[in-house]
Amino acid sequence: MEFKLEAHRIVSIxxxxxxxxxxxxxxxxxxxxxxxxxxLRSARQVYLSDPCPGLYLAGHPGAPAPPQxxxxxxxxxxxGWGEPPPxxxxxxxxxxxxxxxxxxxxxxxxxxxxxxxxxxxxxxDTLQGGEAEAPEAAWRRVEGxxxxxxxxxxxxxxxxxxxxxxxxxxxxxxxxxxxxRAPRPAAAEPPASPPVCARKRGAAxxxxxxxxxxxxxxxxxxxxxxxxxxxxxxxxxAAEEEEEMETGNxxxxxxxxxxxxxxxxxxxxxxxxxxxxxxxxxxxxAEPGQICCDKPVLRDIxxxxxxxxxx
Amino acid sequence: MIPGLGALTQDTLWCFSQLKxxxxxxxxxxxxxxxxxxxxxGELLATGDKGxxxxxxxxxxxxxxxxxxxxxxxxxxxxxxxxxxxxxxxSLEIEEKINxxxxxxxxxxAYFLLSTNDKTVKLWKVSERDKRPxxxxxxxxxxxxxxxxxxxxxxxxVLRPMDLMVEATPRRVFANAHTYHINxxxxxxxxxxxxxxxxxxxxxxxxxxxxxxxxxVDIKPANMEELTEVITAAEFHPHHCNxxxxxxxxxxxxxxxxxxxxxxxxxxxxxxxxEDPSNRSFFSEIISSISDVKFSHSGRYIMTRDYLTxxxxxxxxxxxxxxxxxxxxxxRSKLCSLYENDCIxxxxxxxxxxxxxxxxxxxxxxxxxxxxxxTKRDVTLEASRENSKPRAILKPRKVCVGGKRRKDEISxxxxxxxxxxxxxxxxxxxxxxxxxxxxxxxxxxxxxx
Numbered sequence: 001m002e003f004k005l006e007a008h009r010i011v012s013i014x015x016x017x018x019x020x021x022x023x024x025x026x027x028x029x030x031x032x033x034x035x036x037x038x039x040l041r042s043a044r045q046v047y048l049s050d051p052c053p054g055l056y057l058a059g060h061p062g063a064p065a066p067p068q069x070x071x072x073x074x075x076x077x078x079x080g081w082g083e084p085p086p087x088x089x090x091x092x093x094x095x096x097x098x099x100x101x102x103x104x105x106x107x108x109x110x111x112x113x114x115x116x117x118x119x120x121x122x123x124x125d126t127l128q129g130g131e132a133e134a135p136e137a138a139w140r141r142v143e144g145x146x147x148x149x150x151x152x153x154x155x156x157x158x159x160x161x162x163x164x165x166x167x168x169x170x171x172x173x174x175x176x177x178x179x180x181r182a183p184r185p186a187a188a189e190p191p192a193s194p195p196v197c198a199r200k201r202g203a204a205x206x207x208x209x210x211x212x213x214x215x216x217x218x219x220x221x222x223x224x225x226x227x228x229x230x231x232x233x234x235x236x237x238a239a240e241e242e243e244e245m246e247t248g249n250x251x252x253x254x255x256x257x258x259x260x261x262x263x264x265x266x267x268x269x270x271x272x273x274x275x276x277x278x279x280x281x282x283x284x285x286a287e288p289g290q291i292c293c294d295k296p297v298l299r300d301i302x303x304x305x306x307x308x309x310x311x
Numbered sequence: 312m313i314p315g316l317g318a319l320t321q322d323t324l325w326c327f328s329q330l331k332x333x334x335x336x337x338x339x340x341x342x343x344x345x346x347x348x349x350x351x352x353g354e355l356l357a358t359g360d361k362g363x364x365x366x367x368x369x370x371x372x373x374x375x376x377x378x379x380x381x382x383x384x385x386x387x388x389x390x391x392x393x394x395x396x397x398x399x400x401x402s403l404e405i406e407e408k409i410n411x412x413x414x415x416x417x418x419x420x421a422y423f424l425l426s427t428n429d430k431t432v433k434l435w436k437v438s439e440r441d442k443r444p445x446x447x448x449x450x451x452x453x454x455x456x457x458x459x460x461x462x463x464x465x466x467x468x469v470l471r472p473m474d475l476m477v478e479a480t481p482r483r484v485f486a487n488a489h490t491y492h493i494n495x496x497x498x499x500x501x502x503x504x505x506x507x508x509x510x511x512x513x514x515x516x517x518x519x520x521x522x523x524x525x526x527x528v529d530i531k532p533a534n535m536e537e538l539t540e541v542i543t544a545a546e547f548h549p550h551h552c553n554x555x556x557x558x559x560x561x562x563x564x565x566x567x568x569x570x571x572x573x574x575x576x577x578x579x580x581x582x583x584x585x586e587d588p589s590n591r592s593f594f595s596e597i598i599s600s601i602s603d604v605k606f607s608h609s610g611r612y613i614m615t616r617d618y619l620t621x622x623x624x625x626x627x628x629x630x631x632x633x634x635x636x637x638x639x640x641x642x643r644s645k646l647c648s649l650y651e652n653d654c655i656x657x658x659x660x661x662x663x664x665x666x667x668x669x670x671x672x673x674x675x676x677x678x679x680x681x682x683x684x685x686t687k688r689d690v691t692l693e694a695s696r697e698n699s700k701p702r703a704i705l706k707p708r709k710v711c712v713g714g715k716r717r718k719d720e721i722s723x724x725x726x727x728x729x730x731x732x733x734x735x736x737x738x739x740x741x742x743x744x745x746x747x748x749x750x751x752x753x754x755x756x757x758x759x760x
Contacts, residue, residue, distance in 0.1 A: 006647070010593055013651055026406035026429060030491055030510045031541045031560055031600075032656050038596045039650070046593075 007047040014040040324758040332751035344747035350414040353738040359409025363393040390479040393428040429492040434483035442470040501552040508545035562599035594646040602658035607667040616661040641712040673732025694753040
């Protein structure tokens with residue numbers, strides 16, 4: 001499972017870089033953003049790929065017990081992400097720190113209400129208030145397959161309960177206000193509560209609940225990892241994008257960010273790099289130039305079992 | 312002499328010669344050197360910095376009195392090449408940082424060089440003036456016009472000596488041809504044309520024509536979403552004016568022949584090494600991106616630099632390099648941290664020595680590495696103020712990769728990643744090297760016995 005942990009961390013770092021690149025002097029560097037998007041894609045693939053328990057165990061003796069894996073494998077990413085129809089209830093995003101809001105990601109699949117950029121730039125406050133419900137609803141939507149899979153009646157309730165303001169939700173709205181930098185430290189609060197795990201896994205985790213977890217959908221396996229998560233999370237805390245990520249729709253977020261930087265830029269309040277694909281008007285001068293959109297790159301499934309083996 | 316400590320290249324001992332640059336206290340980001348280049352004779356050494364300035368050093372004539380000390384480089388000319396600009400149409404700031412300087416071969420008394428930032432290439436003429444005309448009829452000595460009615464005699468103005476003045480004037484400005492950031496310029500061997508390369512396109516210019524250029528490579532996909540690689544460096548063949556190479560972010564090199572077609576989208580040769588699957592990681596693509604490509608002086612080989620290695624390719628063999636040198640393989644296990652602190656995106660350059668027998672490239676902690684292609688020996692040296700006593704011999708350095716650290720070794724975790732040597736230059740015919748360490752320029756020479 002360290003793969004996913006690492007992948008998650010890398011994704012959050014990458015998103016931070018993409019965001020920061022918009023405000024860098026000299027304009028967006030196409031080369032660097034292309035490389036970052038490739039890393040993003042790789043991390044996403046690892047994140048979403050169905051891990052073979054054997055592989056994990058072989059590589060990482062400290063990995064969680066295999067029983068978790070099948071259940072997690074059972075769940076799949078929501079269909080909305082362009083992935084194959086999800087098997088029931090796979091916990092695809094174990095790592096993301098619990099975040100009350102999932103500002104943009106759930107929105108976008110629902111016909112793009114919030115823009116990732118706006119979300120990002122808005123940093124804590126607006127996110128919490130306005131969008132608490134939307135992500136919640138998104139959770140539910142995402143949760144759908146899993147709930148059925150696990151027959152978890154507690155699923156939705158669990159999710160909604162923990163979603164924004166669950167007491168166990170360490171990363172409650174308050175730390176959110178401070179921006180993404182806060183969550184990790186805030187997340188250092190009691191890590192051991194299963195509901196936290198459940199909350200964190202929100203969209204993904206319900207189905208992954210291990211047997212020994214009291215609350216449905218919670219995942220003790222997350223608990224031990226929680227501590228280690230916080231460290232890398234802390235390291236990556238500079239990325240405002242973490243806010244979006246941590247609600248768990250990582251893959252969705254990645255496709256949004258990775259596939260359409262122009263979408264980010266269009267909504268950027270700085271107005272700086274307003275190049276957008278839609279704004280191309282033919283002549284070179286109007287080209288976005290600096291934007292690299294790699295949706296097809298993301299969709300280009302590069303069978304990468306060796307990467308998993310390597311890890 | 313420090314025999315036996317590490318490998319010495321060609322039995323060469325490198326000594327400190329000079330240190331140029333601001334002292335630490337006054338250094339700003341604008342002082343960071345961004346490019347270093349000797350001219351074709353090695354008489355001049357040009358540096359460009361992030362502030363858009365170009366400083367040219369000239370080697371003083373060797374004097375008979377000081378035979379043990381070869382000519383030193385002193386400041387010859389300093390000028391502001393590029394200024395920060397703002398593209399109002401796109402709301403983009405254009406950095407004034409000098410990305411590359413390339414000299415033209417000298418054809419008369421003046422020196423010409425090309426300097427470029429992200430968007431604009433400029434041709435500068437650097438010339439000396441050591442005489443000035445005196446004795447005008449219509450102007451007095453201060454330059455004020457005289458009333459013609461007061462002139463009673465005529466005289467011929469004469470040239471009188473004056474203090475040497477070096478002036479740099481922009482002779483050509485090649486602008487508005489690049490949508491993306493220019494990463495390379497290269498003067499053609501015909502001395503009439505040159506190319507400029509950005510992330511997706513390469514343009515061919517004639518020195519005399521500034522309002523148009525030919526696009527010779529265009530890898531921009533019709534749909535930007537399908538973009539998978541960018542151009543990272545480009546260079547003309549040193550002798551064949553129809554041949555050039557460009558490297559990509561995917562670790563490949565394409566050699567193109569301009570005689571084949573006007574638009575060289577179809578390469579003539581394609582150099583790529585199969586990836587080693589055992590080294591696959593999240594960052595495989597980043598570290599395989601080529602940051603620099605250089606033809607050997609002979610034109611037979613090309614050298615490429617990616618994040619961890621330097622490779623030498625034979626133009627006649629496309630499927631793999633003939634030599635691969637590990638620059639700092641101990642960083643392979645630290646790629647994630649280097650990704651976080653952005654060091655993994657550092658673009659190191661590489662250079663050949665005059666005889667193509669030794670190659671040099673930079674690393675972190677102000678280390679730079681030399682590889683002798685014949686003896687297969689390599690050495691790691693450091694550019695530091697502590698080693699900056701005149702003619703002090705540079706001691707080979709060693710990085711300890713784990714286990715017991717010996718006395719003079721430095722552990723990987725102690726490396727200072729903010730001190731990186733990205734730009735180096737080697738004199739075309741002598742063992743004199745210029746190493747840019749952030750805002751300082753070190754000049755080292757081999758020990759003269």
